[in-house]
Amino acid sequence: xxxxxxxxxxxxxxxxxxxxxxxxxxxxxxxxxxxxxxxxxxxxxxxxxxxxxxxxxxxxxxxxxxxxxxxxxxxxxxxxxxxxxxxxxxxxxxxxxxxxxxxxxxxxxxxxxxxxxxxxxxxxxxxxxxxxxxxxxxxxxxxxxxxxxxxxxxxxxxxxxxxxxxxxxxxxxxxxxxxxxxxxxxxxxxxxxxxxxxxxxxxxxxxxxxxxxxxxxxxxxxxxxxxxxxxxxxxxxxxxxxxxxxxxxxxxxxxxxxxxxxxxxxxxxxxxxxxxxxxxxxxxxxxxxxxxxxxxxxxxxxxxx
Amino acid sequence: xxxxxxxxxxxxxxxxxxxxxxxxxxxxxxxxxxxxxxxxxxxxxxxxxxxxxxxxxxxxxxxxxxxxxxxxxxxxxxxxxxxxxxxxxxxxxxxxxxxxxxxxxxxxxxxxxxxxxxxxxxxxxxxxxxxxxxxxxxxxxxxxxxxxxxxxxxxxxxxxxxxxxxxxxxxxxxxxxxxxxxxxxxxxxxxxxxxxxxxxxxxxxxxxxxxxxxxxxxxxxxxxxxxxxxxxxxxxxxxxxxxxxxxxxxxxxxxxxxxxxxxxxxxxxxxxxxxxxxxxxxxxxxxxxxxxxxxxxxxxxxxxxxxxxxxxxxxxxxxxxxxxxxxxxxxxxxxxx
Numbered sequence: 001x002x003x004x005x006x007x008x009x010x011x012x013x014x015x016x017x018x019x020x021x022x023x024x025x026x027x028x029x030x031x032x033x034x035x036x037x038x039x040x041x042x043x044x045x046x047x048x049x050x051x052x053x054x055x056x057x058x059x060x061x062x063x064x065x066x067x068x069x070x071x072x073x074x075x076x077x078x079x080x081x082x083x084x085x086x087x088x089x090x091x092x093x094x095x096x097x098x099x100x101x102x103x104x105x106x107x108x109x110x111x112x113x114x115x116x117x118x119x120x121x122x123x124x125x126x127x128x129x130x131x132x133x134x135x136x137x138x139x140x141x142x143x144x145x146x147x148x149x150x151x152x153x154x155x156x157x158x159x160x161x162x163x164x165x166x167x168x169x170x171x172x173x174x175x176x177x178x179x180x181x182x183x184x185x186x187x188x189x190x191x192x193x194x195x196x197x198x199x200x201x202x203x204x205x206x207x208x209x210x211x212x213x214x215x216x217x218x219x220x221x222x223x224x225x226x227x228x229x230x231x232x233x234x235x236x237x238x239x240x241x242x243x244x245x246x247x248x249x250x251x252x253x254x255x256x257x258x259x260x261x262x263x264x265x266x267x268x269x270x271x272x273x274x275x276x277x278x279x280x281x282x283x284x285x286x287x288x289x290x291x292x293x294x295x296x297x298x299x300x301x302x303x304x305x
Numbered sequence: 306x307x308x309x310x311x312x313x314x315x316x317x318x319x320x321x322x323x324x325x326x327x328x329x330x331x332x333x334x335x336x337x338x339x340x341x342x343x344x345x346x347x348x349x350x351x352x353x354x355x356x357x358x359x360x361x362x363x364x365x366x367x368x369x370x371x372x373x374x375x376x377x378x379x380x381x382x383x384x385x386x387x388x389x390x391x392x393x394x395x396x397x398x399x400x401x402x403x404x405x406x407x408x409x410x411x412x413x414x415x416x417x418x419x420x421x422x423x424x425x426x427x428x429x430x431x432x433x434x435x436x437x438x439x440x441x442x443x444x445x446x447x448x449x450x451x452x453x454x455x456x457x458x459x460x461x462x463x464x465x466x467x468x469x470x471x472x473x474x475x476x477x478x479x480x481x482x483x484x485x486x487x488x489x490x491x492x493x494x495x496x497x498x499x500x501x502x503x504x505x506x507x508x509x510x511x512x513x514x515x516x517x518x519x520x521x522x523x524x525x526x527x528x529x530x531x532x533x534x535x536x537x538x539x540x541x542x543x544x545x546x547x548x549x550x551x552x553x554x555x556x557x558x559x560x561x562x563x564x565x566x567x568x569x570x571x572x573x574x575x576x577x578x579x580x581x582x583x584x585x586x587x588x589x590x591x592x593x594x595x596x597x598x599x600x601x602x603x604x605x606x607x608x609x610x611x612x613x614x615x616x617x618x619x620x621x622x623x624x625x626x627x628x629x630x631x632x633x634x635x636x637x638x639x640x641x642x
Binding site for chain 1: 361366371375402
């Protein structure tokens, strides 16, 4: 069933978002590194995704991540999907695919916050033989596909949407994207094809944090005006404050006869202003000195008060 | 020597074959009629999807469909299946080992379309990709029967397919067999392994070579990956003078390289001679012209055999001249390319 705005508990999502930031910072401190700015920018987005905006399957209990069983092979060998953390797929429920796989840590913490992934799963993060990989792949919790090479998930979401349409399934198909992926040509191929096939079950939710590995996107390669471009490609585009849960959820629960895009403009230092000292190089946080580490520890203390 | 010429064997065969297989989907990239699936589209419009000139996306869409239980059969020119969208092929399809069928047309130098349209390194690239199965057809019977082979494999399959006017060298009731070469002659001097259209080309010269007393063990190879056929090892092991490979592809990474690997790993010390594109690109010209220019024709085979046995066979151009020349613009071709 399509979820409406009134079905969604905004306060619950707020608390999930806070938990995501806290857990990612805790993990970053423990491991002397992490994808911190992605948590700061996407906490409300992934909080909304897992906190009730999507109609995902219900899990009875949080699941433990399985160890890595081997790479997939011909004949269905080791064919697994981290989609099991989204519950049993069904005809009228939503599906969710993550495109920027380096958001894995943020996805894992969102799964933990929403009772899908066991507490303690992060102990296996980036450990040899574990599926809780640094850059998620289809065996990792929450991942249906292997999209570390960016901008490939939307096309797969189109295949998913076409397949479900042929099967008469009505659930929505969501793809979480990052704004950097709009530099890749494949994204625009996919946007065009989604419109051509009138895929009204397809929705993208984009973390427009305006930064990428090399720095601010406006310096590296500007993609603006993004909303106008995507709209010109035939999508129903909603430009929202990516930290305003009400705006995100209002857009995400709107009915539409077109493929729908929620462009969430975000601040990569939201909730952790100290990150701004590193601007514009925010892609990966590794402490440069003991002093810097202490500053982040103080920020963590503040966050957990 | 003359074979029955079959017009567009894939076109009607694939329509009939798909009738009782509702999971079979066709995706194309603006080369639908050129790849002989225009009538398929008109027959099964509900499971045909035009993806336009957007191959990177097309491969991802195929992956999404395959994950949901459908069997996508992508039809376009080979170069647009592996060369342009290689990362998508590897990450979206090959890594998860999804049952996506890549039906690639215009193998090697069979097109006058020039370098942009000539896949001369496709087998090399695709053999290096884990989980891929690589098949190449050599005649109309294989054009038809390769479909069943691909269908039976629960993983990604690349088919180096032929279109237009195709000879029927092999009887209709002798379909292609997975990972099993066809033994076309037995002999003890030279082991000759040919693939794709090169088999027919070799057969122009082989009766003449045999008439000079050279004993050739000839295998037609249609499964290029996996490459574990016992018939191949048996042939390589039993000849005294040379092993010759003949492929419509670069000598790097294709049939010749696969044979070299088998020989080295089995301590077979016979000299190997690889006929193929000699690590160069080609250009826009007719198949016959390019085969002569690049040393891929029956004359090239005669030369290699002569070198291997150390004597001239005195085979004249007139004797070799009986060849099948297909007019590029003949009625059976979908279009000029």
